[in-house]
Amino acid sequence: MPEDNETIGSVSQSRYEQIVAELREVVDQHSRGQFTIGDRALEIEPSRPASGSRPEAGWTVKESLTRLAEDIALKYSTVNNARWVASRWPKERRQPGVSFTVYRILASLEDEGQRFAAVKRPPEGKSRWTADDASRMLGWQVESPVTKQEKISAIPSLAQDEDVAATVTTDLLGRPAVSAKVAVEDRVRVVEELTRDEQVAATAVTGLLRRPDVAFKAMSDDYPDYDQWRGQEVLLPAA
Template sequence: MPVKIGNVTQHRYDQSLAEAREAVEFKTRAQFRIGGLALVVEPLRPHGGSAGEAEELMTVSEALRRFADDIGPAYSTVKSYRWVSARWPDKRLRRQHRTVSHTVFRTLAAITDPDERARVLAEPPVDRWTPDAAKRVVDWAVDTPSSPQEKINRIHDLAADDDVAAAVATDLLRRPEVASRAMTDSTARHVVNRAQIDHAHQAGEIARQRTPAIENLAHSSEFVDLVGACSVFVASVGRVLPTLRGQPVQQGRTRHGRHERRPRAQHGGLDRDLRGDRQDDDGRGPVAAAARRVRCAGRCPRRSVPNRSASLSWRRGLPG
């Protein structure tokens, strides 16, 4: 069974290919011919050049637009043909590479140096020049990406808008393998963590604006943490003090004086903050309740000392 390419056999495909290449050569010659005639109507001038001393009756764009309207193609097409023909003025070079399409000539025309243009044209990166091969030479975005970097560049181009980029990133991060690989990048991981924190903060601000009572609940949770910390401290002191009974405390007064001053200073600051707190309508604010619980917790360690009188007499020997 003969090999088929598309809907035709290999033989019929080769015949169609030969005819199509002849048509492309004819089209390329026609495009260069139109561009050359456009150069006759309006030659390319150096930057800052003018038509001469005589006053111009038409601008360049007006003349080219009229020429395009009179022959049929779009003004932008004629303008492009004109520029390509100016970049490739050597007819002998064009005939030598007559199988190269006008699209490739237009892409390689971006090379500034004429000698470099001719050298690159004579050395195709593949068997034949293709539009994508020419674009790779001049570092343009290709129509059909093949390498991973070309595909990445295409995605970046399509996701230039922030809304599109956010939707694409959200869809991609739903793939576990993609999310795992993305988090190996320290910068991406830091940005994601920062965004999570900012999002939570914004959500909290919105909730507090809608429900002012949340602010009081937040303060209440902070006071509960304070009470818990004080309770842990009092319980720890009550557990350690009985073990020091009968030991010579005076010997450690100098050595431990600095460690004693720290909790004393902390206790004084805490007591002042608790007494200076604002009161609610009933005179019992959350801080006042916390103060009562802290003072109650301060009396609880007495249960850790079986003999109350012995404990009091022993505590009189502690550094004051």
């Protein structure tokens, strides 16, 4: 266990533990508040199958929840989400010390028995559930990837912005140790994609022509008789 003379950020270990205890209570209060919103929304609009009937006259589910959201100054999506989570977690199945975020993630477990059992059993070696642990259990992307596969899975979403993707690609292409680990056929595919631009292709070809061994090998592979032409004068027809 870390000693008190160690620091976490700008505070001592003991002060950090005080802050954690204080904020855990805040998180518990937030969870209770979210479930209260969800429970009251369920009271106003109980869950029913998507194909279930609704009263001939009166409010639709969305109209009711929109009215409720406006009257408590929240978004409709917040109220509707709280209602859904509350419907997945009856009061007697809720456990102390579990954040509403974890409940929301685990609510996606379709098997009710699995869902209710899971919340009671944090991952091995953990005393409490974390949001990443819950996402990991469902096979979702985590915010703080740990394993190699999690890190790989995080890259596409991080690089959705084209400027970010371009910067990352440039960085990776400039790291020979990384590119050396890429299969030859994948490297070839990258080159083919990059040289679709005529200016890039022209520059690349100019560079390759300055490497005779590479050019001769390429020509020899595509044109078996090329070796016989090497060193011979090429006669062009008269104009």
